Every structure is written in structure tokens, then in C-alpha cells.
Amino acid sequence: MNVRLYLLQRGSAAVLLPLVLLHLGVIFYASRRGLSAADILARTRGSLFWGTFYAAFVIAAATHAAIGVRVIAAEWTGLRGLALEVGMWSFGLLLAALGLIAVAAVVLA
Amino acid sequence: MAEIAVSLWRGKADGSYQLYRVPQRDNQTVLDVVTWVQRNADPTLAYRFACRVGMCGSCAMTVNGRPRWTCRTHTSKVVRHGKLEIGPLANLPIIKDLACDLRPFFEKWQAAKGVFAPRLTRVDAIEEIVPTTAARQAADAAIECINCAVCYAACDTVRWNPDYLGPAALNRAWTLVNDERDTGQQQRLQAVAAAGGCHICHSHQSCQQHCPNALNPTASIAGLKRHTMAAYLKGELE
Numbered sequence: 001m002n003v004r005l006y007l008l009q010r011g012s013a014a015v016l017l018p019l020v021l022l023h024l025g026v027i028f029y030a031s032r033r034g035l036s037a038a039d040i041l042a043r044t045r046g047s048l049f050w051g052t053f054y055a056a057f058v059i060a061a062a063t064h065a066a067i068g069v070r071v072i073a074a075e076w077t078g079l080r081g082l083a084l085e086v087g088m089w090s091f092g093l094l095l096a097a098l099g100l101i102a103v104a105a106v107v108l109a
Numbered sequence: 110m111a112e113i114a115v116s117l118w119r120g121k122a123d124g125s126y127q128l129y130r131v132p133q134r135d136n137q138t139v140l141d142v143v144t145w146v147q148r149n150a151d152p153t154l155a156y157r158f159a160c161r162v163g164m165c166g167s168c169a170m171t172v173n174g175r176p177r178w179t180c181r182t183h184t185s186k187v188v189r190h191g192k193l194e195i196g197p198l199a200n201l202p203i204i205k206d207l208a209c210d211l212r213p214f215f216e217k218w219q220a221a222k223g224v225f226a227p228r229l230t231r232v233d234a235i236e237e238i239v240p241t242t243a244a245r246q247a248a249d250a251a252i253e254c255i256n257c258a259v260c261y262a263a264c265d266t267v268r269w270n271p272d273y274l275g276p277a278a279l280n281r282a283w284t285l286v287n288d289e290r291d292t293g294q295q296q297r298l299q300a301v302a303a304a305g306g307c308h309i310c311h312s313h314q315s316c317q318q319h320c321p322n323a324l325n326p327t328a329s330i331a332g333l334k335r336h337t338m339a340a341y342l343k344g345e346l347e
Contacts, residue, residue, distance in 0.1 A: 001304065001309040002308060003302035003308060003337045003338060003346060004341065005308070006338070007338055007342075071309065074270060075266075075270050
């Protein structure tokens with residue numbers, strides 16, 4: 001962890017905070033209203049807002065988690081150097097790819 | 110006469126605890142106990158002390174699992190059910206028995222640029238320091254460190270990451286960051302903002318909990334985090 005990674009992790013946490021709150025609100029709304037999968041897809045398909053919202057969520061979460069896991073890996077496995085960097089980037093890119101595929105599935109028609 | 114059953118660490122890292130029976134006194138420090146063992150039971154016991162009054166920072170050991178300055182820890186405070194366990198400080202290589210190798214601790218002090226970089230020479234007049242500025246008060250709040258390494262031994266992050274500079278070195282760097290006379294700020298901020306620097310502190314606050322001088326290295330490290338972030342955003346750090 002250096003100052004750049006620290007800023008990225010704290011910055012991504014600050015981005016995530018309102019996004020997580022709205023995401024929880026969405027879950028609450030969808031379950032209380034008993035929305036079906038079709039109802040939800042009708043709202044998300046082609047929506048620039050939900051596409052942007054969840055893409056930002058995925059990028060921030062992938063960034064935050066990858067840096068956090070990097071710290072844990074360094075402390076608990078003694079991983080250092082190139083292996084640590086490759087591990088962080090692989091984990092972050094995997095999370096981002098999985099998340100963005102999921103976002104594409106509900107936003108793109 | 111009442112006795113304390115004292116378990117003392119003997120040997121190096123692969124050593125073990127050995128039991129000694131030490132007379133209990135009304136006014137007795139943990140350092141007194143260790144000294145009694147060396148003078149009366151086993152002269153080969155290795156340990157370190159100097160001032161005996163809580164100024165030099167030499168006598169820190171692990172007492173019942175907690176790092177403490179032994180010269181100012183009374184046995185009445187730490188003996189439980191007539192027993193006492195005394196070992197070397199954690200997170201440092203053991204030389205022998207209760208004496209640790211403090212080189213990693215002081216090398217990190219150097220690596221954190223915990224050394225004053227003066228602007229004036231000895232022929233110049235002594236600079237006046239205004240004690241009321243915010244920076245000077247921040248420096249004063251952290252400056253009474255006696256280098257005992259108790260915080261270093263108490264730190265989880267030091268245990269998990271041997272590259273971490275540790276609370277004492279970063280606390281010292283923070284006092285110098287707030288010293289208006291110092292000219293080594295750029296190198297110091299670079300050193301504490303690099304990998305192994307202030308940003309891997311998890312703020313567990315064990316350093317603050319155990320510091321015998323009631324300093325708060327966690328707060329100093331938080332100050333370094335803020336300071337380095339601001340410097341980085343201004344483009345002053347790589």
C-alpha cells in the first residue's frame with residue numbers, strides 16, 4: 001500500500017457509499033413491491049441511468065476490493081513484488097468483468 | 110516470605126520458559142524481579158536496562174503477554190495468582206533470553222527519515238520556536254518518545270508485514286513534519302508515503318494502548334496519511 005493505492009481505495013469507498021445506499025433502497029423497493037424479473041428488466045433495459053449507476057458501482061467495487069485483497073494477501077501470505085501486482089490486477093479485472101457482464105445483461109436489450 | 114512463580118524466556122527463538130521462585134516485596138518492579146534472578150539464581154540470564162526510571166527505553170519486555178517498560182511496572186500491578194511470565198519483546202529477533210536485537214527498529218527509524226535536517230549551522234544564532242503554533246503543538250504532543258519499542262512489539266501490522274516502518278518511526282517522522290526548522294520534508298514525505306509506510310497502518314491503536322508515555326502514534330500516523338495525501342494531490346510526491 002502506498003499513497004496512490006490508499007487514495008484509490010478511500011476514493012472508491014467514498015464513491016461506493018451513496019451507491020450502496022441507493023442499491024439497498026432499490027432492493028427494498030423491488031422486494032416490497034413484489035416486482036417480477038420481467039418488471040425489473042422493463043425498468044432497466046435501455047436505461048442510461050441504471051446502466052451508468054451500476055457500471056460505476058462495479059468499477060468502484062472492483063477497485064476497492066482488489067486493493068483491499070492486495071493488503072490481506074501481502075499480510076497473510078507474505079506475497080510481494082510482481083506476484084502481488086498480478087494478483088491484484090487479476091482479481092480486480094475479474095470482478096469488473098463479471099460485474100459489467102451482469103450490468104450489460106440487465107441494461108442492454 | 111511470599112514468592113512469585115516467575116516464568117522467564119531462556120534461549121533464542123527456539124527457547125522456552127523456565128520457572129524461577131522470586132521473593133515478593135512490597136515495592137518491587139518487574140525489572141527488580143529479573144535482576145533478582147540474574148544476581149541470585151542464574152548469572153547467565155541476559156536482559157537489558159540502563160536508567161531504571163523510565164527515561165532510556167532499554168528495559169521493555171513482554172510481561173504476561175503485554176509489552177511493558179519493566180522498570181516502571183510494579184509487580185503488584187501485574188502478578189496474577191502469584192505468577193508472572195516475562196519474555197522478550199515481540200516482532201524483533203531474540204539475541205538471547207530477554208534481550209532483543211533492536212537493529213530493525215532503528216533501521217526503520219532511519220528509513221522513515223526520522224532524523225532532523227537542519228537549516229542552520231552551529232555558528233548561527235539559535236532559532237526561536239513559537240510554542241503556540243498548531244504545527245509545534247502537534248510536534249510537542251508526539252515528541253516524548255523514549256524509543257522503547259513497546260509500540261513496535263504491540264503492533265499487529267508490524268507482525269503481519271515486516272516491511273512496515275512501525276508506529277515509533279512514523280511518530281518520529283510526524284514530529285519532524287511539524288518542525289518548521291527542518292529541511293528534509295520532501296524526502297521524508299516520500300519515505301513515509303511509499304510501500305511499507307503510513308498507509309498500511311490499520312489504526313488498531315495497540316501502539317496508543319501500550320505506549321508507556323501515553324503517546325498516540327496512531328494519531329501521528331493519521332496526520333501523516335492526511336499530509337501525504339495532500340502532497341500527492343498537489344503533485345509533490347511521485
